[in-house]
Amino acid sequence: MKLVNDFKDFLTDTVNLNQTRITRLEERVEAIKSFLRDSDWEPTISTFIGQGSWAHDTIIRPVDGGEFDADLLVRVRPVDGWSAAQYVKDLGRVFLESGRYADKTVVYDFCVTITYADDCKIDVAPLVMDREYQGTLEVCDKRNDKFDESQPIEYTRWMREKNGYSGSNSFRKATRLIKYIRDIKKRFSCQSILLTTLIGHRIEWFDKDSEAFADTPTALQTIMGRLDDWLQARPDKPEVANPSLPAENFADLWNDTQYANFRNFVNKYRKWIDDAMAAETRSDSIEKWRKVFGDDFAKGENVKKAEETASQQTLSLLKEGAAHLATLVDAVIDFGVSILPPAFRTPAHLQRPPWHPAQHVSRNVQVFAEYQSSQTSGRGHPVNSGEALPAQGGLWFDVRVNKFQLVPADCYVRWRITNTGAVAMALKKGRGGFEKPNDGNRRWESLQYRGVHMAEAFVIRRSDDRLVGFSEPFYVVIK
Template sequence: MNLTGYFKAFLDNTVDLNQTRLDQLDSRVASIVNVLENDSELGEHVREHIRQGSWAHRTIIKPLNNHEFDADILLRLDEEQEWDEQQYLDEVWAALRRSSMYRHMVKKKNRCVRVVYAGDCHVDVVPHVHLADGRQVIVNYEEAVFEETNPEGFTAWMKERDTLAHRNLRKVLRLLKYLRDYKQTFSVPSIILTLLVAERVTAWDADERYKDVPTALKNLLDDLDTWLQMYPTMPTLEDPSCPGTTFNHRWDQAQYENFRTKIARYSGWVTEAYDETDKQKSITAWKRVFGDAFKAPAALSAALSSARTDEAPVLLPRAPKEQYIEERGYEMVLSHKAQITAMVLKKDGFRSGPLRRLGSVGKHRRVRFSVTTDVPGPVDVFWKVRNVGPEAAHQLRGEISKDDGSLSRTEPTMYRGRHYVEVYIVKNDRVLAMDRHDVPIS
């Protein structure tokens, strides 16, 4: 059984970091940033700070098994021609060492300076530099190199996926982080867990597949297990917001193999608990996954009410000429991966580059969409462009067209609104992969 009220209580009472500690985290970060901004040597180089990782994605959980919870911030610094890559990290560490408050709380790590609040949490301050060539980078201190990154783009991508999943992706991720920390049978960095699970979210049948937390958990774990089983060797883990950047250096083959094995086990357990029609047996099966903290809420009727959502359906009202890929007679399997990259093409006087890095694009520009996939060829590729909003109301699109063989297509930006492009990878009359890319036009 899906037991939505139980899941609501479990998240609220056991998994989610409470608001008091989040407020305390806000205060601690504000204090750290204030010291850095007012430092006599570093202060003039500081431009802003932004949340990163679990804090930005709203997937922080309560610490388990004597672990600390952590939060990351990016500290944007001016590019300094006289500084080498390591100096950015050195300067942040030196500034905090000059503070009587933080002098004995800081540790220099490979990509950050860590401020430790013993027995509670730590805050990782990551130097973040916008280079003159348009790249955003962080520092790999051990190798003395910059690493390209796009944290706001990754957060935007994750938000897109969460919206497709009826805002249940974040909740599923918090449950899986709890499972990781509670069981302690597998190890996976949170950013990689977020990537692997969020990549499994698709628009197809989203209103049913992600309608509540336990349903989303079952389907996402099953889809993740299916995908992992195709790869005995760790595949490339590419950042969807930063083409060419991967996360593979944060994991190793042994950890991947163990994760793959454990996900297969826990996916089976979750499916067993979900499919069990006897309530007491289902509760027992869910406890096998999450432990004795998974229990009836104090007020079941209130928990059931608050667990219900009134999210707008993912499937928009059908446009006059809109087509759906499943209506072409293809079987929807979605066992593989497809990834769209959107590049805003150059125009004098305007910004260009990856759309996820820019955040949005203005009218009267051109965007090139390209796709990569792990479906072995030959394949058929189909594209769909769906526009929305008042400006596009007289010219709504949604037709499906076959790729010309280039695995790409270029589209003009004509109407304001949050539109999207989808791609479908078809082989042997089965849709094996699809992806969606939001296109915010301002």
């Protein structure tokens, strides 16, 4: 069943960025604009351009304590003699020297990121106009010190044109829902610009006023069906051209493993959506839509919950302790780590922290992970907690405090790595103890045993060996 009204409520109450956050974001963007206009940054500012999900009106509410971000391009006239890196570095200097923004600022390759104390961050990037000839727009790559052509205005126009083919903005709403599935399930990696482009290619001018996009659930089914058909016809990673700059291939944001994983999960979710649409009763349809979106869909309804059923099954699978069967991995791959009961975090072989706690112990410690084919293979790609990974290669774990800050020099880090699953436990590789970092505060771990494993970071003060902070578990799901 379509359950159009339930979709409307779900978007309003759960998926869409709420008005309070939107207002706060707009106020912060205006403050940044005023700050830069009044600053000593040398480039002459022409105008400011919104980019990404914010500009496309496909931005969604953060899930599971995550963040939402907005991209703000500062279109400037070229400065004689400036390299690409200089635009980014000097923009960073302006913010870092400001009493208002210094403690919120991190300078990256293409932008300066301002991270606020709540769940909002704003990426500010220079966009140089008319540098080589009239009409060109270029972003600045600090790492490689080069200019890259960009067409953000044309891309936004393309997205708005695509949405115009649908009824009642159903295309835009379906795009938000697919992003929500990505974020809430954490089953696949697909950066928003790549995902949005893939979705955008699934609607054409001849779809205007058609039944395929008449309402939100129908648009969602149409897009996922067409996307799955397109992906299944392409077992190897295809090209996904930037519609406003065809020489740019957005598929470069994937590696082959990520593409294969995305292809598999789109196929799985397409079937779930078809099942939900085909359900003949309201309660059956709600149960099946909850399998797709989680229990916040039609949350006022008292029907059997797919995640609740999966959680009950998970509890039974854990009766053997940490040596759980491979079936648990399949359940986590389908429904996410949210189905794991609290007891999963504390298997019998888990060691307690040996440090006495400080008077205040922070939980504002975050673990990040990057997949690489080997420990020394160079730059890899980021992965999410709970993302399904192959039993090959490994992860570099890193840690930050207060969302983006480095661990202070007066503290050191220890990692607790805990394996579960029948294979690891049979080989007496459950671990659960504390490990030193390999490189700075980073820790390398190879991916070997099928199971659901955990990595946690603990921050200890050097002066008195007191525990001052620790992270939530970062779940590593090995297929």
